[in-house]
Amino acid sequence: MLSKSKQMEIENPFITTPGELFAKRTGNLFQLQGRLCKTGSVVVLICLQGEAVVTIDLQKYSLAVNTFMFLFSDNIVGIERAGKNFLADYFICSEEMFWKTSFSFNPQFFHFIKAHPCYTPPQEQVESVKRLIHAAAAIYDDRQNRFRIQIVKKLLQIFLMDLYDKTCRWFSLENMIGPTRQHRLFQKFTALLHTHVATNREVAFYAGSLCISTKYLTDICRNITGMSAKRIIDDFSILEIKVLLTNPELSIQDICDRLHFPDQSYLGRYFKRHEKISLTAYRNLTQKK
Numbered sequence: 001m002l003s004k005s006k007q008m009e010i011e012n013p014f015i016t017t018p019g020e021l022f023a024k025r026t027g028n029l030f031q032l033q034g035r036l037c038k039t040g041s042v043v044v045l046i047c048l049q050g051e052a053v054v055t056i057d058l059q060k061y062s063l064a065v066n067t068f069m070f071l072f073s074d075n076i077v078g079i080e081r082a083g084k085n086f087l088a089d090y091f092i093c094s095e096e097m098f099w100k101t102s103f104s105f106n107p108q109f110f111h112f113i114k115a116h117p118c119y120t121p122p123q124e125q126v127e128s129v130k131r132l133i134h135a136a137a138a139i140y141d142d143r144q145n146r147f148r149i150q151i152v153k154k155l156l157q158i159f160l161m162d163l164y165d166k167t168c169r170w171f172s173l174e175n176m177i178g179p180t181r182q183h184r185l186f187q188k189f190t191a192l193l194h195t196h197v198a199t200n201r202e203v204a205f206y207a208g209s210l211c212i213s214t215k216y217l218t219d220i221c222r223n224i225t226g227m228s229a230k231r232i233i234d235d236f237s238i239l240e241i242k243v244l245l246t247n248p249e250l251s252i253q254d255i256c257d258r259l260h261f262p263d264q265s266y267l268g269r270y271f272k273r274h275e276k277i278s279l280t281a282y283r284n285l286t287q288k289k
Helices: 005-010 095-102 107-115 123-141 149-172 173-177 180-195 202-212 214-225 230-243 252-258 264-275 279-288
Strands: 022-027 042-049 053-054 058-061 068-071 075-082 087-093
Touching: 022 123, 042 123, 042 252, 053 068, 075 230, 087 095, 087 123, 095 149, 107 149, 107 180, 123 149, 180 202, 180 214, 180 230, 180 252, 202 230, 214 230, 230 252, 230 264, 230 279, 252 279, 264 279
Parallel strands: none
Antiparallel strands: 022 087, 042 068, 042 087, 053 058, 053 075
């Protein structure tokens, strides 16, 4: 019988062991192939070999050798397909640790990274990041080092400072903050979705939070994505449902309660209307993989 912490690691490779602030791992992420999970931590991944197609929230990205992937704790991620030799290094830190080391950075920097989570830098920069990650992992694993936590935080801060510098040099201020007011409002809309979609699926709620009309929010979404605001809200909501369905310990009623649906019947109709498959059928498919 697997321990609870080991079972959590198998189901979601992007979470640290309970009580730990940091982890460095290498693997092919087989746990995510054909499945979805919510990260739960801040993750920096480097593709070492092979290639893969990943989904982050509603977008697809290609990973190749030296591609970086940056994930925040509220991202929903999965691997759509991966080559047989796909392999990645990734380090994971708790959200608390991440924000304590990055509180002084411009918030637009993090908005930009969320909007552009994958990129491939020059080889020399990949090597410098790898060295930082390996150094942080070695020091953190040295339980006798009385300064291990402080040193790892400093190394993480160095990494983020370097990433911030490169981002400011590679991209213009317009890229960083968004070229138009509509783009900036759309960024705020998606940030609100990550926070509130589990409890609120009404366009009026998000428009009100942005101090704009529902029509204007829908116009923004159509202009930028070609989809309505309601479609985007529903797509995010479906992602949340899919993640919860992969947890066999949660009953349909548990999922219903967590996502504030009025009852199981309503949840079932909502899911089937969007996915053309029942909740139970989807759960069975994910468990067979």
